[in-house]
Every structure is written in C-alpha cells, then in structure tokens.
Amino acid sequence: MKVRSIALIVLIILVISQFAKAENGYDLWLRYKPVTNAILKSRYRSMLDHVFFPAESDRLKVAENELGIGLAGMIGTKLQETTIAQSGLVIATIDKIGQLKKFIPAGTSEKIGAEGYIIKTVNNAGHLTVVLTANSDLGILYGTFHFLRLLQTEKSLTALSIIDYPKTNYRVLDHWDNPTRTVERGYAGFSIWNWHKLPGYIDTRYLDYARANASVGINGTVLNNVNANTQMLTPAYLVKVKALADAFRPYGIKVYLSVKFSSPVELGGLKTADPLNADVKKWWQDKVDEIYGYIPDFGGFLVKANSEGQPGPQTYGRSHADGANMLGDALAAHHGIVMWRAFVYDDKVPDDRAKQAYNEFKPFDGKFNSNVIIQVKNGPIDFQPREPFHPLFGAIPNTAVMLEVQLTQEYLGFSTHLVYEAPLFKECLNADTYTKGKNSTVARILEAKDNPKLITGMAGVANIGTDVNWCGHPFAQANWYCFGRLSWNPEETAADIADDWLRMTFTNDNAFIKQMKAEMLQSRENTVNYMTPLGLHHIMSANGHYGPGPWVDNLGRADWNAVYYHKADTAGIGFDRTHTGSNALGQYSPEVRNYFENLNTCPDEYLLWFHHLAWNYKMRSGKTLWEEMVHHYYIGADSVKHMQQVWNLLQPYVDPERFNEVKQLMAIQYEEAIRWRDACVLYFQTFSRQAIPAAYPKPEHDLAYYRNLRFPNTPGQGVN
Template identity: 45%
Template sequence: MMRGRGLVNRLAIAIAAILLAAPLRAEDGYALWLRHAPLEGEALADLRAAAPVVMGDLTDPVSPTLVIARDELRRGLAALQGGESAAPRPDSVTLVFRCGTDKGDGDNGFLLLPMTIENHRTIQISASDHVGCLYASYKLLRELGQGTRLMAIPRRVDYPVMPLRMLNHWDNPDGHVERGYAGRSIFDWWHLPEKLDPRMIDYARANASIGINGVVVNNVNAKAFMLEARYIAKLKRLADAWRPYGIRVFLSARFSAPMEIGGLATADPLDPAVEAWWQAKADEIYASIPDFGGFLVKANSEGQPGPQDYGRSHAEGANMLAAALGERGTVIWRAFVYKAEDSIDRTMQAYAEFVPLDGQFADNVIVQVKNGPLDFQPREPFHPLFGAMPNTRLMLEAQITREYLGQATGMAYLAPTWEEVLKANTGRPAARDRREPRIWSSHGPEVDPNEPIASATVAQVVAPVGMAGVANTGSDRNWTGTHFDQANWYAFGRLAWNPSLSSEDIAREWAAQTFTRDPEATRRISAMMLASRDLVAQYTAPLGLAHLMGTGHHYGPAPWVCDLERPEWNPCYYHRADKEGIGFDRTENGSGALAQYAPGVAAQWADPATIDEDYLLWFHRVRWDHRIKGGDTLWERLSAEYAWAEIGLQARMQGWEALRGHIDPERHAAVAADMARELKDARWWRDASMAYWQSINGLPLPAGARPIPESLEAYKARSFPEAPGQ
C-alpha cells in the first residue's frame, strides 16, 4: 500500500513539474504569496546545485508544528526547483532544526544560521519554541522566493515586535460578511464540527506564513448563540486545526448573552449572577479549548448592548469579563463608540469616554483603538487616544477590507496608511514595555529600559500589545475579491510582525512572490501600489473631506445626503458645505477636537495656511475662494484633485498593460478589468461631487475642467441594492 502511494506521489510530482515549467501558466490567485513559482536562470541553477536536504529525523520532540515546518520547507523547495527536488548528494546543503519545546512559551523568534562545518554546508534553524521554527521555515522560503541564493541568506535573528497579531472577521454565522467584498464567509458553521473545510488549513498556512497568531472568527456585532455549547464544539474543531500553525481562536461576545441565552433578567456586570454566568461560560470554553484566546467586545456603540445600559463604565464591563477569563485569556474591548444622543463631534466621543478610565482596566484587558478617530476613512489623522492613555494596554485596529476605498474594485494598497499611523508621533510619553527585555534584535538597537521615552510613536504605544486587522478574506477563489487585495492581508501581517518595515519593501517582496521576480517589473508594480491609496483618497476624499459615501452600502458618492435619522450618519454633517465655504472646524473655534492631541501635534494642524493640505478640510472650514499653497483657490484645487486622480488612474492602466509579458494572462486580464472599473468609478465620484458642490456654491467650473455629463438629480437617483457587504 505504501509503495503504491509513493508511486502516485512521484507521478503527481512529475506532472506538477511539467505544469510548473509552462511559461506564464494561467493562475487564479488561490495560492496567494505561497505560490513558490519555479526559479529561473542562475537562481534556479544555484538552488539545484545546493541540492538542499531537510533533515528527515527531527532532533526535537516531534510535534505537529515541527512536522508542518519540515513539510512546508520540503514542498516549497521542490516547487522552487520546478516541482521536484534534486537528488541528495554528499555536498548537499543540510537544513537542520533546533527548536526548543512545543509548549509555546517562547516569543516565536528564530535564528537562521548558515555555516560550514568540516566542509559541509548547513543552515541551522533555531528557535525557543516550535512555532518559531515554523516561522523560520516560511522566512527562508520567502527569501528564496525573491531570488536570494540559499547560502547567501545572511545570519538572521528575527522575532515579532508585537505579541498579538490578529485578524478580526466580521463574518456572520449565516455566511454573510459585513463589509466583506470577496464573496461569502470562509467559515462553514453549518457542517462544523463534523466536517472541516480543507480551505481552513490553507487559510492557516497563509496566516502563519506572515506571522498572524490570532483570529476572531465572528462579527463584532455578535450573536449570543455563538456562546452556546453547539458552537463551542464547532470552535474547538477550528482551534484544533489551527493550533499547529500557532493560531489561537477568539470569539466576539455579545454583552447581553446572559439574558439572551442564559435566562437571566439582567446583564449588569456588577450583578453576582451575571458574574457567575460568565465565569461558568468561560470555564466551559476552556474545558474544550485550553488555549482559547478570549473575547472581543463591541459595547454601547451603534445600538449594541453594554455596561452603560446599567449605569456602569466600560472598565467595569471589561473587568467583569476579564475576571471570568482570568490568566487564561484576554478581553479585547473596542473603543469605537458613539451615540446619537451625544451632541459633541463624533470624532471626539471615544476620547471623552475612555480617557477618564485610563488605569482602571484589568491587566488582561486590551482597549482596541481604530487607526483614526472617525471610521477607517481613506485618510484620517491618527486617533488621539494613542497619546492619551499611558496606563492602559492599547491595540491598533486597522481595516484590511476596503469598506471606504472601492470595495474590492481597482487597487488600494493600505500599507502606507498603516505606516503613517504607526510612525505618527503622539507628542506624549508612553508607558514602558514591562515584558522581559529581548536578547535578539533584528529591528534596530535595543532600547535602554531605564531611558525615558520623551515622545512615543503610535508603534511604540501598541508594540507591547499588538495589531488587529478587519479581514478581507472570503469564498472567492482568490480569497480577497481582487488579486491586489491580497497585498493588504500580507502587508498587515508583515507590519504587525515588524512595524519598522517600509511599505515599499513589503510591496516588492509581495509582488516578487505573487506575480514576477523580474526586478524592473517588480519595481513598477510596487510604484503602482504605493500611489494607489492616495489616488482613491483624491477622488473620494480630497483635501481632508471624509464620509461622503452612499448610505448603507457605503459605495459611491452621496455628499447630498442630509436627512438621515442620526446626524453623524449624514455626509453633510462632515463636509458642512454651504455657499460660503466647506469643511469641519475642529479648532478651538469649532468642535475643539484638535485639543485632544498633544500641543506639539495639534500645532501642525492648527493653521489653515500651513497645514498639510491632505488634512485641511478635516480640521478647518474655509471659504471657496481661500488661497492654498501654489496660489489656487480651494475651488480650483478641489477640481484639480479629481482631475489628477483620473490622470493617475489612466497612467496606471497603461503601466499595467506594459506588464502583460510578465503576468499570466488570467490574472493580468482580471486586474486590467478592475482598473477599468476604478477609472469609471473615479469619474463618477468626480462628476457627482462637483455637480453637488456647484449646486451649493453657485460657482462655474474652473477653467479647463471637464464638463459634467449628467444632472445632479440623475446622480442622486442611482441605487445599488446589489452592492456587497451591506
């Protein structure tokens, strides 16, 4: 039986080798950045000459994780050589694992150590735990996949800067994904626990390859029944499948669950019966899933239940759940809160509610803060909470799915957005990381633990805790709706591992693994990616405007919407345009939101004459004839922003066409279609927005501006009941 299976495997490898050798074969994107496309030229010759051998007998106590690490290396090395590894020789390079224990008590750091011992070439893969060796295997394949020669890989010590690197899925148990633009949910709750979709393993591989170690499997707008025993059994099946990949499962918990499924009359966090119910529920979960990560909670926001329903604070609600979990897990409490009855600027509400609670949260509570104070807009200033809660564990929440950036149409590479936030200087000191100091460092010099931090960046604030990204994965064959949206999943993991990486370096390594290793083609693809978010911002949110999208579906322009029930749901609330001017005054003469930032930070945005114009209308209300840098009026510059976006998109389409010979036909055509759709959408955004602004200010189009082809009424009449993600 084993001999027959070996023959089948050899035949499969031979067939794969033939297919892999075909030039520019059609690809559907399912393999993501783990394609391990065959090397060419000197890189291929070098790898074959090295004839690498992964040690078959692992010296460490064998665990499923180590087996996966070894098998990933073997499979990847074979693929890089065209489908089958060269036969071992006496001079073969040997890859040896030295991986500590499988208890998961290390920091997942690893060491890649090329060396020659008695004329025998060896690469030692060392880590303090088995998950570290798995990460090292992926790291080695990533280097080879970009064309690095095996023995030229430098001595490398690496570790994750952030301990928690998490994906948040806004997936509902019925298969619908809120703000999801890549098909249905990847979680088949109906067939779990008896049947595990093999896609769950491929998903875990992709996450492990970029260091993601936590997954919240359900929507923050949670269903209470997902805490029932039947769902705990389903969650256990996922946890068991993902554990060897270093991934812990988390669950979004509905705060009112004790009433909805527990039969209690209240969910008051200070009620002893409520405390006992959550303690029993936590014990039930941990009996099935000993390494359960914990709860993510959205409370008292957008109509969700929470502790304030009972006159209790966010800290009291979070700490009650934290006590139920104890040292076993973590409560992640979202700071995204706003209320219809609160009349202050919506961007100020989270600060107002949470800053007075600084220092009151339990040690196993994390407050999860969005990158900006509004809601994942194309461009926002960093959230002021990052500089205002030094005694609270804060975590950065980013949105990988593109709710406000084209919804899986066209291209919007989001690493520059996250890089801007991570590098933003809060202007205030941060609490020192109290974890044990690291021995290894590959991300710059060690910090003296006794040296005070005069002014912390957002990255320094969140590094002791982590990052969470709202996932963009779905049932589409390519996982993410468009091929380039894969880059955001990839970039999120890489930045959570090491926030000092540049968006450009991440783009190049992703493009080399995903499309082509040709240096010039990779450079051009990277340039397209780096400019893409700014282009979307130019035609959807120029000069600091925000929240101008359609109601419900959040797709397309609707700056004219002013009559929704809640004022902060209306685009008019944010742009405040009238005949005199446009913009939201957040200075001391307006809402006062600017004062939530440190004085040194606020100063850079306080003067409309000197502010970075990307944030002009976010912080200031100015006249239509206001002169900005360069001498244009605001009206002229606004018109130009839309026009420049169109020109940029047209140039990108031409650049993509020039790459036809480097990209397989299937994916090249799919991306070209996405780009054409984005250009169409950009023109629609420009035409509809300019028509509306004209209806407000009564000004003629600036000289040279393209005529608006339809009436404002025609743009207002458009509807999109089929838009995904609603």
C-alpha cells in the same frame, strides 16, 4: 474515426490540464514557482540537497511539509534528511543543533523569545550551512516561512544573519462573519466558515487559510462579527469552533469569539447583564469555563459595547472598565484576553463624533485589568480613506492598546478598486503623538516600549471570503499580507512589503516590479484624491457605503449624514475642529494640536478635517480652495487611467487569467472614479458657485443624475 476520438480526448485532457494550472489567485503569495535565476537556482540546489530537520511535533511536521512543497516547486528537489554535519540546511530548536550553537551570539535566545527565530549562514565543517533555529516549534514554523520567502524573492543564502521576532503579542484577524455565512463589509463572497458542515468536515481551505496566516505571523482569528450573535456561545456552535481551533493549532493560531454583552439575558435567561451583578459574573465565569472545556487554548473575547445600538455596561450605568474587567476576570485563570473596542459613539452625545472615544476612555486610564486590551481604530471616525491618528494613542499610557485597521475596503471602493493599504497603515504607525516627547510614534506605543508590562497587538478586519482568489481582487491580497507583516513588525516599510508581495505573487522580473510597485504605493493616494481629498471624509452613499453621497442628509442621526462632516455652505467647507469649533484638537498633545491648528503648518491632506475655510482661500499651490479641490478630484480619476496603461504594458509578465481579471477590475475602478469625481465636483459646486476650470472636461451628466442613481443589493450588508 478512432484516431479522431483519441485526438479529441487528448485535446480535452490538454485543455483540462491548462485550466488546472491556471493562475486563479488561490495560492496567494505561497505559489512556490520555479526560481528563474539559473545561477541562484543551481546554488540553492547544491546547498539544499541535504537537510537536517527532526520534525517530531505536529507544528514541526507542518513546517517540514511546507518546506518540502516549497523546495519541490522552486528548485525541483525533495527533502533528503541527513546528519547535521552533512547538511546544507539545519532546521531545529536551539537545544538540538549541537555544535552549531557556538555560532549563535550570546543573548540572542533571550531576545527572540517564544516566537522569534534565527537564520544564519555558517561554516559547518568546511562547507556553508544555513542554520534556522528558535526556542520553540512555533519559532521554527515562522522561520521556515521566512526562509521560503528568501527563496521566493531569489535572495542569496551565502551570508545570512537574520534575527527576527514579533514586536507585538496579539496579531489578529477580525472576521465580521455571521452564522448565516453573510459577511458584514465583506466583498469577496460568503464567509469561509461553513458552519453547517462543521464539525465533521474540515475544508482544505481552512488549512490554506492557516498556512497563509502563519506565513506572515498572524497568530489569532476572531471567527464572528463584532455585531455578535449569541448563537455562537451555544454548545451546538462551540463544538464547531473547537473543530476550527484544532485545525488551526499546528499553525500557531488561536481562535477568539466576538460576544454580545447582553448574552446573560438573551442566552442565559437572567434579568440583567449588569457587570457588577453577582449572577452575571457567575454566568460569564461558567460560560468561559465551558468554552475552555472545548478549547483549552481559546484566545478570549472581542467586544463591541455601547456603540451603534449594541448593549454594554453603560446600559446599566457602569463604565467600560467595569464591563471589560468583569470579562477579564472570567478569562484570567485560563490566560485569555479581552479585546474591548474603543469604537463608541452615541447620538445622545451632542458633540463631535471624533471626540467621544477619547472622552469615554481617557478617564479610565490604568483602571483596566492586565488581560484587557483596548482596540483603537487608526483614526477617530471610521476607517476613512484618510484620517489623522486617533487621539487615544498615547493618551492612556497605563492601558494596553492595540491598533485596529480595516483590510476589507469598506470606504476604499470595495474589491473593485486596487488600493494597497500599507501606506495608510504606515501613516498611522509613523505618526508622532508627542505624548512622551518627540518620536512618541503610534508604532512605539503599540510595541509598549515605554511601558513593557502591557500586552500589545494589532487587529485587521479581514477581507477574506469564498471567492477563488480569497479577497475579490488579486491585489487586495496584498492588504492581508501587509497587515501580517506590519503587525509582526510595525517598523517595516510599505515599499519593502510591496516588493516581496509582488515577487512572491507574480514574478521576480525587475521590469515588472519597478513599475507595479510604484503604482501600488501611489494607489491609496489616488483613491483619496477621487473620493475625499484635502481632509474630506464620510461622504459616501448611505446605500451600503457604495459610491459618492456628499448630499446625504436624511438619515436617522446627524453623524450618519455626510453633511455633518463636510459642512459645505456658500461661505466655505470643512469641519472646524480647532478651539473655535469642536476643539477635537484639544485631545492631542500641544505639539500636534498646534501643528494642525495653524494654517501655516497644517498639511493640505488634513485641511478640511480640521478647518472650515472659504472657497477662495489661497492654497500653497497658489490655487483657490475650490480650484485645488477640483484639481485633486480630476488627477485622482486620471491616475486610475494611468494605472490601466501601466498594467497593459505589463501583460507579458502576468499569466492571462489574472491579467484579464485585473484589467477588467481596473476598468470598473476608472468608471467609478469618474462617478466619484463628477458627483462630488457638481455637488460642491452648488455651494462654491464657481465654474469648473476650463482645463478640465465637464461632467457627462448633471447632479440630479448622480443623486438619483441607485445600486440595490450592494455587497457587504450581511446580517446575522
């Protein structure tokens, strides 16, 4: 009996141990699993057995601790400190690396600035040494994470020559989190900010969040929803914001707050929020001074104004420049910035919604303060699966602009669909605006290469929540990761980033990498095909944007309805944005306008975004428009089935927990892709009045079935 009890206890301990080691996704891309290449592992160990790393500041201690965790996990060694002469790895700022300074090329220190770093293999007194150096502790932190990435992806250390620095100033996650812990457009659980327990309790999750951000160079976080609650500016909450700022500071992360433009009225008791009113200016200045009293390195404000019912300067007959500059003036002495969103549309403007932001901001180019940056979405509508680049890029060359992208998959299937968004982001970044001739890419504009005095940045609407794996879907983590990498360097490729992420998150086995990287790179196009092919957009359900709703026509304003965007009728389908329609193309440079307006050059991907065409219009493929649309819907759904088959073949390379999670989510995605396909094809068939080609299986249900489906309590509809 006693033997049985002991055996049972041992069994329980073993089971618990297995669960403790389970790959549940919490570690993100910072897993630091043992290096599998035996030769490389041996070389790493011999080279990294002694390290010179004088960690004197909190930030350097964070970097040193991360290095210790990484080396212990990957090669099984502990940090052993020694002199520069005896070290295989030297990590220190440039002023502390002694004679090794001679290996740093002239001018490099100036080039890397305050956040960049150098990683170089040198001959140090007869033996190879990796030198990781920077001008600042922050550069050392970023460089340490890059060095660990080299080990994680099993790269050789024998001939390193890396000079890296961020190409943008502000690399910010925007959390649409509410004080209630709900998250607007959040699909990974509740908000990670536990306001009730702050400031007294700092959850270790906050520190792991900061580690993950620092590892990809993200240096700012907006803690609350752009549909802001004035409660966040009260002393009761500012002390909580301070606690988070203190926790994030060693990781190089500043905190920002979204603010409501009417705060002087709602919170301050004033009768107006007119930005030119002296009392309003004083109220904001006093509030800013109060915030900096709590948080000396507070980042600044994010503002959504005069959009979707939010108050703003136009409420008082003032301009966006008036409103943004008033806040900029209040922040200037503290070196804070204003991120003023260009996402504006108003049902009082009887024109194409895609045109409004350009029309409102273009006249004020050069009128904004130097610490104001206009936050522009990648496309002119609203984070659709595919949009052309926003016409404001390049149109306001004397104004600082930052790209806003959405990591949380509001229009890309939430957290049940595998969609790697880097190709979407790169489509915008690589787009040529021609505003200063050929190669005037969005990336070049974001980096302010033609106007270096402007501040620069990128913002990503976060997909992070309380789910154990942070993002709801294991592969959704890649969108957080790729945002950081692209905001650091918009020139990086989607393929290279995917390769690193897969190796760090799953395995370095090339058999796995080759197949899964191909699926990741194709995944966004798959989703466009089964949701919004050929330039269709904004045809999702009105119920939380979940699932198809091309028939939606009964919402409170025209531009909330799907029919406003696809304009399907018996004559054809598509939104005419040429000179014969809304002339939204007139907001682009002549080269871009002519490219999209001419049907001989307009890519199929944007055809129905810019043109209303007959159902029998002959496509490049030889198919009619109707046949081509049906084809895209069917190959989109089929591609998810193919992805499932590939994932099943890769089971030997993935831990059971994450393999089964992804497998189940892919099954959901396939089911939803079929629903998108069938609902849209049946709906548009009522206008084309043509049969679904015989090669394709007929939908299982009729159109009425799909129109009557209801999905109550879909996630992401958080309220303040």
